[in-house]
Amino acid sequence: MSAVPGLAGAARANGHAHQRAVFLGMLAFFIVAPFVAYPIFLMKVMCFALFACAFNLLIGYAGLVSFGHAMFLGTAGYASAHAAKVWGFTPELAILFGTACAALLGLVTGLLAIRRQGIYFAMITLALAQMVYFFYLQAPFTGGEDGIQAVPRGKLFGLIDLSSQWAMYALVFAVFSGGFLLIHRAVHSPFGQVLKAIRENESRALSLGYDINRYKLLAYLMSATLAGLAGATKALVFELASLTDVHWTMSGEVVLMVLLGGLGTVFGPVVGALIIVAMENYLAQLGSWVTVTQGVIFVICVLTFRRGVVGELARVIGKPL
Amino acid sequence: MEIFGIPTQALFGQLLIGLINGSFYALLSLGLAVIFGLLNIINFTHGAQYMMGAFCAYFLLAWLGVGYWWALAIVPLVVGALGIVIERLMLSRLYKLDHLYGLLLTFGLALIIQGVFRQQYGTSGIPYTMPAELSGGRNLGFMFLPNYRAWVIVASLVVCLATWFVIEKTKLGSYLRAATENPQLVQAFGVNVPRMITLTYGFGVALAAFAGVMAGPIYQVNPLMGADLIIVVFAVVVIGGMGSILGSIITGFALGLIEGLTKVFYPEASNTVIFIIMAIVLMIKPAGLFGTQR
Numbered sequence: 001m002s003a004v005p006g007l008a009g010a011a012r013a014n015g016h017a018h019q020r021a022v023f024l025g026m027l028a029f030f031i032v033a034p035f036v037a038y039p040i041f042l043m044k045v046m047c048f049a050l051f052a053c054a055f056n057l058l059i060g061y062a063g064l065v066s067f068g069h070a071m072f073l074g075t076a077g078y079a080s081a082h083a084a085k086v087w088g089f090t091p092e093l094a095i096l097f098g099t100a101c102a103a104l105l106g107l108v109t110g111l112l113a114i115r116r117q118g119i120y121f122a123m124i125t126l127a128l129a130q131m132v133y134f135f136y137l138q139a140p141f142t143g144g145e146d147g148i149q150a151v152p153r154g155k156l157f158g159l160i161d162l163s164s165q166w167a168m169y170a171l172v173f174a175v176f177s178g179g180f181l182l183i184h185r186a187v188h189s190p191f192g193q194v195l196k197a198i199r200e201n202e203s204r205a206l207s208l209g210y211d212i213n214r215y216k217l218l219a220y221l222m223s224a225t226l227a228g229l230a231g232a233t234k235a236l237v238f239e240l241a242s243l244t245d246v247h248w249t250m251s252g253e254v255v256l257m258v259l260l261g262g263l264g265t266v267f268g269p270v271v272g273a274l275i276i277v278a279m280e281n282y283l284a285q286l287g288s289w290v291t292v293t294q295g296v297i298f299v300i301c302v303l304t305f306r307r308g309v310v311g312e313l314a315r316v317i318g319k320p321l
Numbered sequence: 322m323e324i325f326g327i328p329t330q331a332l333f334g335q336l337l338i339g340l341i342n343g344s345f346y347a348l349l350s351l352g353l354a355v356i357f358g359l360l361n362i363i364n365f366t367h368g369a370q371y372m373m374g375a376f377c378a379y380f381l382l383a384w385l386g387v388g389y390w391w392a393l394a395i396v397p398l399v400v401g402a403l404g405i406v407i408e409r410l411m412l413s414r415l416y417k418l419d420h421l422y423g424l425l426l427t428f429g430l431a432l433i434i435q436g437v438f439r440q441q442y443g444t445s446g447i448p449y450t451m452p453a454e455l456s457g458g459r460n461l462g463f464m465f466l467p468n469y470r471a472w473v474i475v476a477s478l479v480v481c482l483a484t485w486f487v488i489e490k491t492k493l494g495s496y497l498r499a500a501t502e503n504p505q506l507v508q509a510f511g512v513n514v515p516r517m518i519t520l521t522y523g524f525g526v527a528l529a530a531f532a533g534v535m536a537g538p539i540y541q542v543n544p545l546m547g548a549d550l551i552i553v554v555f556a557v558v559v560i561g562g563m564g565s566i567l568g569s570i571i572t573g574f575a576l577g578l579i580e581g582l583t584k585v586f587y588p589e590a591s592n593t594v595i596f597i598i599m600a601i602v603l604m605i606k607p608a609g610l611f612g613t614q615r
Contacts (some may be wrong), residue, residue, distance in 0.1 A: 065421050067424075111604045112604065115603050115607040116559075118420060119357075119361075119363045119420055119424060121419065122424055123556075123558065123559055124559055124599070124603065126552055127552060127553075127555055127556040127559065127599055130552045130596060131593045131597070131600075134592040134593045134596075137592075138592075141559060158587045215564060216499070248552060252432070259425065285441060289436065290436075291432050291435065291439070292437055294429075294432050294436075295431070295432030295434075295436060296429070296433060297429060298429025298430075299411070299429040299433070301425075301429075302415070302422050302425050302426040302429065303411060303426070306418075310398050
């Protein structure tokens with residue numbers, strides 16, 4: 001997907017020093033922020049930021065646009081909520097189980113979806129996600145419209161009680177920064193370089209002997225797994241897993257976060273998630289106008305602001321962010 | 322009378338509903354295919370435009386007293402014209418970019434349109450009264466056939482086949498197919514390709530609006546009536562492949578029928594059967610039943 005602007009230089013080696021500074025700044029922000037802002041809100045931001053980063057891995061580095069990423073968020077949410085509530089798993093096991101379920105779903109849907117590219121890939125992932133949605137709508141264990149409520153947060157490793165807001169915040173913070181670093185590591189590994197090569201010129205990558213479908217599947221799988229990690233954590237934070245997280249509007253929302261923050265930028269998804277979650281918080285009482293606002297942001301971003309917030313910033317300072 | 326332990330009344334009733342759904346799948350996927358052929362854009366707004374068609378017919382009736390038959394003619398023109406405005410103002414700026422931006426733009430537009438209508442009219446449907454000429458029905462012996470439903474099936478078949486005829490068998494259609502193949506060359510021959518693109522988009526949208534008017538009396542007029550439908554239609558498009566006009570018509574009707582049959586024999590899967598078929602088709606013939614890999 002060569003048309004995504006500002007990508008070519010996104011990972012030049014000389015850009016790493018200031019990226020590290022920005023990364024540390026971001027961590028510092030999330031450490032200080034709970035003293036100023038509402039911790040639940042910040043945990044929501046971090047969950048969605050990880051979700052958006054996972055999505056960005058796929059669109060920004062593999063050039064694949066999934067319109068069905070909500071299925072991973074929701075699946076992991078349901079799985080971890082069910083494990084924690086019904087089977088009495090400890091939180092770390094519940095999160096792992098949810099993430100594993102999302103990874104499995106990623107493997108199955110990925111094998112199907114990577115058979116087509118571009119627009120078809122988007123339509124196929126959307127359709128598969130809709131199928132998953134209908135499954136959860138009817139399956140008995142999900143509680144239908146009510147979702148799985150009152151999920152116990154439990155004790156981490158059987159020791160730390162997560163019903164304390166601070167302990168939970170620390171866990172979400174660890175999950176988010178771990179996931180973020182993992183993505184960073186993957187993007188800058190030889191694996192990430194091959195992904196970029198495939199994105200820029202698929203036939204050339206193929207002629208160099210790379211099994212492009214395997215690389216695409218791996219990227220898709222990794223994106224699904226991390227989206228699942230975000231979803232499983234989110235279910236514990238809110239003590240709830242519901243249909244909202246599997247609905248196609250959620251898939252659209254994560255596209256919007258990444259588009260607004262900056263496609264293919266390192267920090268864009270985090271900024272995008274922060275803006276969109278904040279917007280939803282403040283506009284929540286306005287009902288459908290939230291949807292309208294999201295639509296307007298989509299249109300503006302596509303027509304005039306394709307680099308996104310972070311992409312524009314990077315252009316101004318002349319360094320990749 | 323029973324077939325496979327299912328009363329024939331129920332079986333044929335569900336098949337009829339399947340055919341009705343199929344009519345809408347066919348009309349909508351046809352519109353998507355026509356637009357995609359020339360613009361290379363998947364029109365995510367299609368579902369919202371279908372919904373606008375139904376609302377437009379409702380406004381005509383409620384505010385101006387204009388009835389169903391006139392609405393059938395006026396609404397596609399109005400909504401098609403709105404589509405042309407969208408194409409000129411927004412979509413035309415994106416042709417040089419990756420096609421995915423077109424998808425994102427039309428997705429945003431769909432959110433805006435559906436959000437505004439939902440804010441205004443809520444999520445409960447508004448009934449649209451059936452035209453008096455088509456109320457009632459006839460008994461075919463093995464089942465009861467409401468007149469309006471028969472009309473929907475016939476009308477959508479006629480419109481689909483007419484579209485197929487124009488595109489595949491007329492001179493205008495040959496320009497269109499040529500422009501799909503190689504727009505630069507067609508433009509060099511003196512055909513105004515940008516205008517053709519605009520009109521094609523308008524036509525595709527008009528098809529969606531036409532489907533919307535026909536849907537009004539069957540389903541209710543509802544701000545979200547197109548939102549979930551369009552995802553099913555996407556799956557229909559993936560199954561049929563975008564290569565062939567006739568292919569998308571056949572796939573639309575066939576999948577409607579299969580969905581109806583599923584409702585009879587295994588109702589739990591009726592929501593998902595089309596997606597399952599999509600998955601199977603992707604495994605066997607990734608380009609779609611009538612498509613060519615591109």
